[in-house]
Structures are given as C-alpha cells and as structure tokens.
Amino acid sequence: MMRGEAEPAQGRAVLRRRIAGIGLPSVARIAPRQGLHDPVAPHLGDDRSGGDRKGEMVAADDGLDRATERRSDVAVDEGAIRTDPERGEPSHRFNDGKCDRQGRYWAGTMDDVHWAAPVGGLYRLDPDRQVSRLWGEVACANGLGWSPDDRVFYFGESFRFAIFAYDFDPDRGAIANRRLFASIDRAGGAFPDGLTVDAEGGVWSVHNSVGRVVRYAPTGAVTHVVTVPVPQPTSCIFGGARLDTLYVTTSRQNMTAAQLAAAPLSGSLFAVRPGLVGLPEPSFAG
Numbered sequence: 001m002m003r004g005e006a007e008p009a010q011g012r013a014v015l016r017r018r019i020a021g022i023g024l025p026s027v028a029r030i031a032p033r034q035g036l037h038d039p040v041a042p043h044l045g046d047d048r049s050g051g052d053r054k055g056e057m058v059a060a061d062d063g064l065d066r067a068t069e070r071r072s073d074v075a076v077d078e079g080a081i082r083t084d085p086e087r088g089e090p091s092h093r094f095n096d097g098k099c100d101r102q103g104r105y106w107a108g109t110m111d112d113v114h115w116a117a118p119v120g121g122l123y124r125l126d127p128d129r130q131v132s133r134l135w136g137e138v139a140c141a142n143g144l145g146w147s148p149d150d151r152v153f154y155f156g157e158s159f160r161f162a163i164f165a166y167d168f169d170p171d172r173g174a175i176a177n178r179r180l181f182a183s184i185d186r187a188g189g190a191f192p193d194g195l196t197v198d199a200e201g202g203v204w205s206v207h208n209s210v211g212r213v214v215r216y217a218p219t220g221a222v223t224h225v226v227t228v229p230v231p232q233p234t235s236c237i238f239g240g241a242r243l244d245t246l247y248v249t250t251s252r253q254n255m256t257a258a259q260l261a262a263a264p265l266s267g268s269l270f271a272v273r274p275g276l277v278g279l280p281e282p283s284f285a286g
Contacts, residue, residue: 003225005272085123085131092120095141096194096235101150103127103285104173106134108141108155115140116159124173127286134175143195143205143235147218148279154181154203156192161185163192163205163216182216194235194249198276204246206233213248215274224274230266231259238278246272 086092086109097107104127109120120138125131140158146168147154153168153175161184166175182205184190190207197203201218211231215224232251239247252260252267260266 001223001225003227005227005229085133086121089119095120096143098144099282099284100146100170100173101282102170102173103282105284105286106144108138108144110138110140110158118160122155125284125286126173127284129286132173135178140191142193145195145197145203147197147201148199149201152218154195154197156195156205158191158193158208161191163195163203182220193233196235196237196246196278198238198278199243200276202276204236206236206248208232208234208251213246215276226272226274228270230263230268231255232266233270237281243278243280244273244276246274246278248272 089111091111091113092109093112094107095110097105099105105125106122107125108122111117111119116139118137118139120136120141121133122135122138122141123131123133135155138157139160142156142158143163144153144155146152150170151168153166154163155166156163162180163182164178165181166179167177168175181203182192184192184207188210190210190212193206193208195203195205198215202223203216203218204213204224205216206213209231211228211233213226213228213233213236214222215226217223226246226248228248228250230250232253232255234249234251236246236248239245248270250266250268250270255263255266
C-alpha cells in the first residue's frame, strides 16, 4: 500500500468559494501552470443568464443549474435549466453531482439541518431535461463515479459511512443490485466525501474530518493513502495534460479560530502525483 502527502497546488491556491455547497456561492476554475484562478460562476443563485447555452452543470443549494460562458464572463443560465425536485423540503439541498459518459447529469441531496437524516435522494437529469429519482432514503449524498467499463456505479453516503456499488446500465441510465463497496470506521471521526475513479478502476475517496484520501481497488481493498495537512478535504479529481495529477479540494467550514491556527492551509487546493492517471470527465449533453 502506498502512502504519501499532498502539496498545495502552485504554492498556496486558496479556494474559499463554493464547490458543491461549500463557502461562498460561486465556482472557480484553476490552471496552475498558467497561474489561472478564475471565477466560473461567481453569482450562483442570482438572476443572471447567458446567451451561450454550452456549459457545465452545477448542483446548487436550490436546484440544478447550468454554468454558462458569455464572452469572458460566466454566469448561471437559469433560463436554460433550473429544476429542484425537492422544492417542498426547504431544508434539503443538492450536495454533489457528476455527468456520466452518456451526458446525463447525476446529483444527490441531503438535509442541510440534520445532515445524517436518511431523507435525501439520488437524481438523474437527462439531456432532454427530464428528471428521474433513482434512489431514496439517502443519508447525505456525496461522491459518485463510474468504472472505466461503465458497468459499475459508485455512490457515497456520508453518514452511512459507506460507499455503495451498483450494477450500471449505460444505455438506460439505470442502477441495480446495490451492495457495500467500502466502509469507514466512524469511531475514527471520518466520513466519505467526494470521490473519483482512475483509469485502472480504482476509487479515490476523500475522508473528511481526518485529512486523507484513500484509494480502493475495484475489489474494495485499500491500495493508497494520501494525507493532506488539513482536517477537512472535500473532493478530488484528476487533472493536468496527462490526467496524472490528483487535485484535492478542502474546506474551512465551521472551523474554530484555534482549528484554523493549527491548520492554516484549510480551504486550499492541494495536488499530488500518485503514479496513476484519471479519466476524462464528461459534460452535460443537453
């Protein structure tokens, strides 16, 4: 099993903006080699719209939005897509989302007051903008991803302290045969947050509250452990020209002054080269 440490990307690239529900209501993109740190959707939730409807999907607090580019400006195109399948539950919000290779957008919800309550759902937004609920009784929906052969779907529930695997039908966008893939010992204080899948089928899961990222082989065995010098990593994804850099986002949310003094890099973006490569991330096809 490999162990390593992640370093801050390009010195100290601090992200205090929201990525899937953390911090201020915006999303940023970073190109470390070019020194780019650019807000992509700086006013999520505001009544702004863009003329160009090519863009990326965002799981916002109050529904699913599309972040769209307009000249050098980027905004949320609320006229294109705005859907909230749980609008009758004011304490619910989306927490994580990702597109499958067929261009469908998947996202899960949680109760933002009682995080551990099993009241969330897993949804799929199709390119024709139809929304389907695929799973219920979710205890804080989190990281999701697909195996390289598109036969397995992975979905984390933070406060079941587990990642589940499902059989995946790529043609129908259907899931079945839920089973436990990996569990986290809740006694240690960790819970699974975001995840990504590498080209060999390994699942990289961020363990929030304990400052680590763990890679599980397709069998569920732990193969790599990467530590970050902050307690609250939130998600991870492969990037770079060769997809050989693992980027790890972190949070400062709800940390005390003493905790921030002990972990001053909280809220930074970290990077590590683990010796494996990732997979391209698809965009929404609608």
